[in-house]
Amino acid sequence: MSATQDTVSAKDYSLAELMIVAGAEAFRNDGEVLATGIGMIPRLAASLAMKSFNPDLMMTDSEAFVLSEPNPVSGRSSHEGQKQETWMGFSRIFDNVWSGKRHAMVGPTQIDKYGQTNISALGGTYDQPKVQMLGARGFPGNSICHANSFFVPSHNTRVFMDGECDMVCSIGYNPERLPKGYTFDDIDIRLVITDLCVMDWNGPQNMLRVVSLHPGISLDQVLENTGFEIHAEADLPTTPAPTEEQLEILRQLDPKDWRSKQIKDNPKGDRS
Amino acid sequence: MNKVQTAQEAVAQIKDGMTIGIGGWGPRRKPMALIRELLRSDVKDLTVVAYGGADVGMLCAAGKVKKVIFAFVSLDFIPLEPYFRQARQTGSIEVMEIDEGMMLLGLRAAAWNIPYIPTALGLGTDVIKHSPDLKVIDSPYDDKEWVAMPALKLDVSLVHVNRADSRGVCQITGPDHYMDDWFARAADISIVSCEELVDTEFFAQGDEARSVYWERSQTTTVVEIAGGAYPSSCSPAYGFDVAHFKEYNASAKAGGFATYADKYITGKTEEDFQQSVGGLDAIQKTPLPVY
Numbered sequence: 001m002s003a004t005q006d007t008v009s010a011k012d013y014s015l016a017e018l019m020i021v022a023g024a025e026a027f028r029n030d031g032e033v034l035a036t037g038i039g040m041i042p043r044l045a046a047s048l049a050m051k052s053f054n055p056d057l058m059m060t061d062s063e064a065f066v067l068s069e070p071n072p073v074s075g076r077s078s079h080e081g082q083k084q085e086t087w088m089g090f091s092r093i094f095d096n097v098w099s100g101k102r103h104a105m106v107g108p109t110q111i112d113k114y115g116q117t118n119i120s121a122l123g124g125t126y127d128q129p130k131v132q133m134l135g136a137r138g139f140p141g142n143s144i145c146h147a148n149s150f151f152v153p154s155h156n157t158r159v160f161m162d163g164e165c166d167m168v169c170s171i172g173y174n175p176e177r178l179p180k181g182y183t184f185d186d187i188d189i190r191l192v193i194t195d196l197c198v199m200d201w202n203g204p205q206n207m208l209r210v211v212s213l214h215p216g217i218s219l220d221q222v223l224e225n226t227g228f229e230i231h232a233e234a235d236l237p238t239t240p241a242p243t244e245e246q247l248e249i250l251r252q253l254d255p256k257d258w259r260s261k262q263i264k265d266n267p268k269g270d271r272s
Numbered sequence: 273m274n275k276v277q278t279a280q281e282a283v284a285q286i287k288d289g290m291t292i293g294i295g296g297w298g299p300r301r302k303p304m305a306l307i308r309e310l311l312r313s314d315v316k317d318l319t320v321v322a323y324g325g326a327d328v329g330m331l332c333a334a335g336k337v338k339k340v341i342f343a344f345v346s347l348d349f350i351p352l353e354p355y356f357r358q359a360r361q362t363g364s365i366e367v368m369e370i371d372e373g374m375m376l377l378g379l380r381a382a383a384w385n386i387p388y389i390p391t392a393l394g395l396g397t398d399v400i401k402h403s404p405d406l407k408v409i410d411s412p413y414d415d416k417e418w419v420a421m422p423a424l425k426l427d428v429s430l431v432h433v434n435r436a437d438s439r440g441v442c443q444i445t446g447p448d449h450y451m452d453d454w455f456a457r458a459a460d461i462s463i464v465s466c467e468e469l470v471d472t473e474f475f476a477q478g479d480e481a482r483s484v485y486w487e488r489s490q491t492t493t494v495v496e497i498a499g500g501a502y503p504s505s506c507s508p509a510y511g512f513d514v515a516h517f518k519e520y521n522a523s524a525k526a527g528g529f530a531t532y533a534d535k536y537i538t539g540k541t542e543e544d545f546q547q548s549v550g551g552l553d554a555i556q557k558t559p560l561p562v563y
Contacts (some may be wrong), residue, residue, distance in 0.1 A: 135369055136344075145393070
């Protein structure tokens with residue numbers, strides 16, 4: 001690979017690839033932590049980070065081992081030959097979670113203005129929800145123990161909803177719910193990667209803040225599709241396009257191009 | 273000591289109103305043959321503790337369940353368990369919804385005969401709001417508050433393993449034993465179904481004893497049922513059956529659980545069941561999942 005290719009921005013790339021590359025940035029400065037991406041795009045984001053600018057990351061085989069090199073997400077017929085370095089069954093995952101040495105990128109169904117999220121149930125009452133979903137899973141523990149980023153494939157006001165989540169599964173920057181002895185510094189919510197933009201929680205009073213707009217997307221589109229007030233500065237940068245080198249790594253990590261099936265109609269990354 | 277019983281004898285230890293824990297995880301290494309036996313019994317009003325999959329869904333659908341203690345109920349590749357979903361959306365079960373790690377701590381507290389384990393898990397979230405049993409306490413050692421995760425004491429646990437001997441030495445050869453050791457330890461009565469009943473001498477060979485995760489005093493009853501995790505997986509012997517789970521999932525929208533149960537469970541033996549899904553050979557050929 002030529003030296004110039006490292007920094008040459010690709011001309012032709014998909015929205016999924018743009019989101020993977022933007023998501024990888026969440027793990028850039030993490031050092032030696034377990035990177036967990038739930039779902040294809042977050043998993044590719046963590047894998048890309050580990051294969052390029054943060055080789056100190058740890059990832060699992062999504063079953064029971066930590067790998068020294070991430071498994072490709074497609075094109076494998078078994079777990080044979082994977083680069084495993086230690087056993088990491090589910091009980092030991094919790095030892096890792098509770099140590100704090102983990103950064104998960106997850107896809108909540110609802111995200112409110114406090115950064116609280118929901119994957120458990122929607123509508124109705126708690127005793128009889130209108131829609132039962134997964135349950136709180138590991139969200140309560142993850143959110144109080146380690147860093148979390150969010151992936152939102154469709155940025156809309158149902159996800160970024162007005163009011164509080166129907167069932168608050170993860171702790172956020174809500175002063176009403178802050179446990180005794182805690183400050184907001186104890187809560188570590190990092191990036192939010194959507195199909196419209198990249199955001200973080202570094203606005204005033206940990207308000208959700210736009211970091212960059214995807215190519216061809218306006219701030220108005222983001223504001224219209226967010227159900228609560230967010231912070232945005234003037235002259236927002238554009239989310240950087242993938243480099244040719246990054247796209248090549250993604251082709252190795254996903255030889256069957258399953259990433260092209262993640263976002264409806266697999267739109268191009270530049271929508272201007 | 274000989275702990276071997278039939279599935280029917282083993283499950284007869286479960287009485288109305290008991291709290292049962294079920295090992296495995298989602299669609300992975302669930303003691304499904306024991307669950308089918310329980311579905312054929314007239315036991316009711318159970319409290320079920322599980323990293324839930326179709327085990328929880330079927331027991332809910334059959335009206336066996338008073339309360340579910342859960343962090344999730346999911347078939348993984350089918351994210352939402354259809355009958356657990358129905359039970360919740362009709363308000364027909366009580367629940368205690370906790371974090372996955374809180375469940376592990378609750379089982380450990382029960383295993384260690386202590387009333388609770390302090391933890392940060394759950395702070396600031398609705399799992400505390402919705403479960404009045406979950407207390408938040410002060411610490412004698414710092415100025416923070418902590419969730420006191422109560423012991424999840426089980427009357428009976430049900431787990432499925434690869435091999436066991438008649439004395440209750442149980443071996444799990446798949447890559448993960450999940451929390452099955454803690455389910456066994458947290459229960460007064462632990463019922464273990466196994467793919468293969470072996471002689472005690474088997475475990476003396478090579479490293480075989482390294483994949484035995486609890487000592488036999490934690491095993492009450494052993495039942496030999498090859499294929500007993502099906503349609504969930506029992507790695508490395510077989511994977512979960514995607515097609516069967518899809519049929520099970522679809523039954524929720526066409527005919528309901530009775531359709532599924534009449535075809536596969538009610539009035540059938542386990543042998544009948546295995547024949548109806550192609551026989552033990554077919555079960556053992558179900559490919560392993562690749563994650």
